[in-house]
Amino acid sequence: MIANARMYSVSPQAASAWRTLLMRVAQRAGVALDYVEHDAPAPIRALWERDDCACVLMCGYPFAASPVRYRLLAAPVPDLPRYGGMPRYFSEFIVRADAPRTSLAQTFGTRLACMLPESNSGYNAPRRYLMEFGLVEGALYLPTDDATPTPQDVIDAVIAGRAEVGVVDSYVLDLLRLHAPERIAAVRTLAVTQSSPIPPLVASPGIGEDIAARLREALLHAHRDPECGEALAALRLSRFAAMVPDDYRRLVRWAHEADRAGVALTAATPVVQGVLPFLPESVPASLSEPSLESSRHPSDPLA
Numbered sequence: 001m002i003a004n005a006r007m008y009s010v011s012p013q014a015a016s017a018w019r020t021l022l023m024r025v026a027q028r029a030g031v032a033l034d035y036v037e038h039d040a041p042a043p044i045r046a047l048w049e050r051d052d053c054a055c056v057l058m059c060g061y062p063f064a065a066s067p068v069r070y071r072l073l074a075a076p077v078p079d080l081p082r083y084g085g086m087p088r089y090f091s092e093f094i095v096r097a098d099a100p101r102t103s104l105a106q107t108f109g110t111r112l113a114c115m116l117p118e119s120n121s122g123y124n125a126p127r128r129y130l131m132e133f134g135l136v137e138g139a140l141y142l143p144t145d146d147a148t149p150t151p152q153d154v155i156d157a158v159i160a161g162r163a164e165v166g167v168v169d170s171y172v173l174d175l176l177r178l179h180a181p182e183r184i185a186a187v188r189t190l191a192v193t194q195s196s197p198i199p200p201l202v203a204s205p206g207i208g209e210d211i212a213a214r215l216r217e218a219l220l221h222a223h224r225d226p227e228c229g230e231a232l233a234a235l236r237l238s239r240f241a242a243m244v245p246d247d248y249r250r251l252v253r254w255a256h257e258a259d260r261a262g263v264a265l266t267a268a269t270p271v272v273q274g275v276l277p278f279l280p281e282s283v284p285a286s287l288s289e290p291s292l293e294s295s296r297h298p299s300d301p302l303a
Helices: 012-029 044-048 060-065 120-132 151-160 170-179 209-220 226-234 246-261
Strands: 002-004 053-057 071-078 091-096 111-113 165-169 187-192 201-203 237-241
Touching: 002 012, 012 053, 012 170, 012 209, 012 226, 044 053, 053 209, 060 120, 060 246, 071 170, 071 209, 091 120, 091 151, 091 170, 111 151, 120 151, 120 165, 120 246, 151 165, 151 187, 165 170, 201 209, 209 237, 226 237
Parallel strands: 002 053, 111 165
Antiparallel strands: 053 201, 071 201, 071 237, 091 165, 091 187
C-alpha cells in the first residue's frame, strides 16, 4: 500500500514535509505504507488509478466524478486567514508581475494557461467564475501553444511569456509564497474565484475499511501529535478535517452546468463582447497573500 502527496509537493521543503507527515500518520495508524514518488510528467491520473493507494491526495472533481468509489479519509485545512479554518481553497488568475494589465477584463482575448478539464482549480473553478460574471457560451481566452497540465507548468508559461494569464490553485501558490518567494515574486494575482472543497486524501476501493478508518483517525488527530507539528507548519496546515462525498458532488454539478452552457476556458476564436460590464473590480496589484474578504464571492457555498 502506498502514500503520495504529489498534488501539493510543490517544493523540496513541501515534498519532504508531506513524506514526514504521512509516514507519521501511517505509524500512528499501525499501517505499513510505502511513500512512492510519482513526479511530473507522469500523468497524475495513473497514480489515482492504482489499486494500492491507501493515503493519496486526489483532486476533488475526479474524486466525485469517478465511477470508482474511493474511500474518503480527510482533507487538509490551510492555516492562512483567508481559508477561514475550513477545508477549502480557491483558484487565482495570475499574470506576470510586470504585466501592464490591472484587471481581469484586460486579459480577455489573450493566451490563458490552464490545466486539463479533469482539474477543478485549473479548469472548472475558473470556468464557473467566468460564468458567474456573464459568460454564457464560448470562451474568453486563446489556448497556449503547449499544454500546461500542472500548476508549475502554468506558472512557468506565465513567467516565460508563453501565456498572458494563468489559473492556479491558491494553496499551491501559498506554499510557493512560503518556500519559493523568489519564484512567486515574478507573478501577481488579478482575481480569485469562489471557494471549492480542497482536494482530499483518499484510499482505493480495494483498501479495507478497517485500514481506511485507522488512517482517517490518525489524520484527524495529527494536529495533536507533537511529532507532526514541524511538518504541519511547513505545509501551512492547521489540521485535517472530516469530509463526506457530498461535499465534493457540487464540483460535478458545476462542471455539468458549464458543459451544458457550452462554456470553455480557451478557444481558437474567443468571445469577448458582452461580458465586460459584469466583471468585478480587480484586486490590488501588490497582492501577495489575498485576504479572506477578497477571496469571497456572492455564490461561495463555503463562505
